[in-house]
Amino acid sequence: MQQKIAVFPGSFDPITIGHVDLVRRALPLFDRIIVAVGINSTKRYLFPHEQRMQWLHEVFAEYPTVSVDSFENLTAHYCQRIGARYLLRGLRNASDFDYEKTISQLNHIVGEGIETIFLIAQPEYSHISSTIVRELIVGGADARQFLPEKVVIKM
Numbered sequence: 108m109q110q111k112i113a114v115f116p117g118s119f120d121p122i123t124i125g126h127v128d129l130v131r132r133a134l135p136l137f138d139r140i141i142v143a144v145g146i147n148s149t150k151r152y153l154f155p156h157e158q159r160m161q162w163l164h165e166v167f168a169e170y171p172t173v174s175v176d177s178f179e180n181l182t183a184h185y186c187q188r189i190g191a192r193y194l195l196r197g198l199r200n201a202s203d204f205d206y207e208k209t210i211s212q213l214n215h216i217v218g219e220g221i222e223t224i225f226l227i228a229q230p231e232y233s234h235i236s237s238t239i240v241r242e243l244i245v246g247g248a249d250a251r252q253f254l255p256e257k258v259v260i261k262m
């Protein structure tokens with residue numbers, strides 16, 4: 108039978124415990140999960156690409172079915188290239204839903220049937236976002252409670 112491969116795309120600027128929880132909950136659903144950093148040359152990031160990739164490698168090293176990669180251009184084309192039929196995304200609130208709905212419909216068309224599997228964030232993680240974490244870090248606050256232990260921010 109064909110392997111069930113899911114891509115979990117994102118910026119992971121930086122990865123948070125919310126992302127990790129999502130991947131852990133998706134482990135039983137897929138044979139392989141590829142956590143993939145989308146490279147968008149027009150977007151400004153707080154952490155360099157290499158740093159974000161290194162954190163992902165460290166955080167997911169303990170999960171044998173999870174690998175880490177990065178891609179340029181369209182997520183749907185990346186999925187097709189590597190033979191992934193599923194995308195994994197998290198939903199924290201209604202604005203996530205509104206945004207994700209259109210993207211998932213587009214990916215289904217462009218990716219010729221790629222299905223996006225959504226997991227609703229657990230209540231204890233639904234307030235966590237990379238955006239908030241970045242604001243805390245830039246503001247000089249301690250963001251450790253939102254970050255996996257392996258993600259150490261040098262202040």
Ligand code: ADP
Binds near residue numbers: 197
């Ligand atoms: P993007 O740059 O594509 O928004 P992110 O790195 O911010 O990527 O997030 C990647 C995915 O992880 C998104 O589907 C987002 O909804 C999900 N996600 C982020 N934080 C959480 C969380 N706290 N709980 C569940 N899902 C989350």
